[in-house]
Amino acid sequence: MSQDRKLRILVAKPGLDGHDRGARVIARAFRDAGFEVVYTGCHQTPEQIVSTAIQEDVDLIGLSILSGAHTYSFPRIMELLKEHRAQDIQVIGGGIFPLEDIPKLKSVGIKEIFEPGAKLQDIVDWIRSNITPRTGMAA
């Protein structure tokens, strides 16, 4: 009777950036792909994002950012995940990034960066082929 494991994703907007149309469109696309999406609104600190990801037991965090603060918030989120022994939660990002920042973000462990123009279906396909729901815990 057990059903398939559902993929759970946190869509979060770090920092002082109130433009969440993109995040909402992404959340909607994830919903339509059959994922469970936790959406927490704008103005999240890295600490809030990591705490939410852990309480909600998500497989993936999708960060949306347009403000340019990714060089601080993305590495900080990776650090906090490590501190909480939650590196198994994968992180991807989308928004506006200078091209030269992308390798730096990947080097701290961000799995993928989606730039403006990325197709929703491509993002969903990427998730389907790269992220699997974690296995059940042992008693």
Next chain:
Amino acid sequence: MSVVEQILKGDVRATARLLRDIDDQMPNTHEILRELYPHTGKAHVIGFTGSPGVGKSSLVDQLAICCRKDDLTVGILAVDPTSPFTGGAILGDRIRMQRHFLDGGVFIRSLATRGHFGGLTRSTNDMINVLDAMGKDVILVETVGVGQDEVEVANSAHTTVLITIPGMGDDVQAIKAGIMEIGCIFVVNKADREGSRKTVRELMNLVELGLRRRDSDGWEPLIIETEAIKGRGIDELYQAIQKHREYLAANDRGQMDDVLHKRARSQLIEVLKDEALRTLLRRLESRGISLESLIEQIKSREKDPYTLVQDVLANELRDFTC
């Protein structure tokens, strides 16, 4: 350290993971729940229900602040709907609860209905038990936005708060059966809107007419006007909840016994149904009978569902062992 020990110590990660396993019906969760059960029964469970957009999440957020001021730890379970078409969901109740994200005394979990009707999820009762065992003093359960008939939360909570807003319908709505009968406390939120007094009056009539099933037990439902966003009426609501808790605790008419009985009954039936179905399907499978083959027999009208089920049960319930 075992999962059970971690949860009893209040470990957030272990708890979060167990809740997911329960939601996904992973096979070994019953073992863990069995070990946790003796540690439950301490938390006060408060249900919040009402139509979409009446302010359930905002009120839960405000109530969590009141509890934290009293040094009570809080668990929150908030339900949002699953898409019937894709199986996906957007869980957005947390948007109203951001200020609690960094408070170690508050644990929030967003849940999707996953096709379950009744206002909660099929996993909610088990999750309440887990949060109770992890030591949360108060557990706030927010239903999915409900209509007229989703009254399940009243069987899970000690105290049920029914939330409405002004202008939701005429006074006949208030005397209809179903959801209007389950409120221990009625909240008229967004009370700055026109018609708030009228809504309160209608609720007062409802209470006074004694239409509620439980009126005979001596509790008169309280009616509170609030503006969740501004914090108006929140202290009154918190006091009303405490008053209901004291009323239950007094147990002078067996009211606490009634609540505990109701909760135990709904849990028992739920687990019984699940386990019975699971066991039956497993036994059928072991005898090489697939569910699909049974479905086909009904689909082709070779058999009717009633005879088929009777045959299956007659066969399987002989020498029934799990």
